[in-house]
Amino acid sequence: MTIQIFIFGTGMYVTGRGTSGLGTIFPALVQYARDKPQYQLEVIFFATTQGSADICESYLSAIEKKAKDVFCRINVEVVVGVADHQITDIVTRKQQGLSLAIVAVPDRMHYPLINICADLGLHVLTVKPFVETVEQARSLIKKFKDMLKLG
Numbered sequence: 608m609t610i611q612i613f614i615f616g617t618g619m620y621v622t623g624r625g626t627s628g629l630g631t632i633f634p635a636l637v638q639y640a641r642d643k644p645q646y647q648l649e650v651i652f653f654a655t656t657q658g659s660a661d662i663c664e665s666y667l668s669a670i671e672k673k674a675k676d677v678f679c680r681i682n683v684e685v686v687v688g689v690a691d692h693q694i695t696d697i698v699t700r701k702q703q704g705l706s707l708a709i710v711a712v713p714d715r716m717h718y719p720l721i722n723i724c725a726d727l728g729l730h731v732l733t734v735k736p737f738v739e740t741v742e743q744a745r746s747l748i749k750k751f752k753d754m755l756k757l758g
Contacts, residue, residue, distance in 0.1 A: 616711035
């Protein structure tokens with residue numbers, strides 16, 4: 608079975624950028640692949656700039672060397688500089704089976720991205736803070752409850 612994971616952001620939480628570590632998000636996915644060999648992971652990173660994409664590609668090469676045993680079950684793609692409507696097109700075109708999104712972008716971008724992902728029927732995990740206002744949080748909580756999705 609394939610699990611699709613759309614990751615928005617390529618910064619500190621995802622790749623450890625700006626730190627001496629490897630981040631937490633992608634290493635957790637590698638560990639999941641190691642623990643659950645029956646699953647194939649398809650990971651699509653959304654980077655805002657070519658520079659971010661280049662850093663992400665370099666990071667992925669380093670991780671692949673450390674996790675050769677599981678990297679054969681992780682398909683990775685990096686998409687650069689997409690607008691909201693392009694996100695919808697890309698996710699709709701690629702989405703199949705169990706799909707989820709991980710939102711790890713600057714706080715001000717959480718609400719619009721989570722909203723797009725909800726509209727696409729994705730389960731969503733996000734770094735804190737969830738969103739910037741109580742009203743945004745309430746609207747998203749209601750939307751996810753109504754859809755029976757995790758968000």
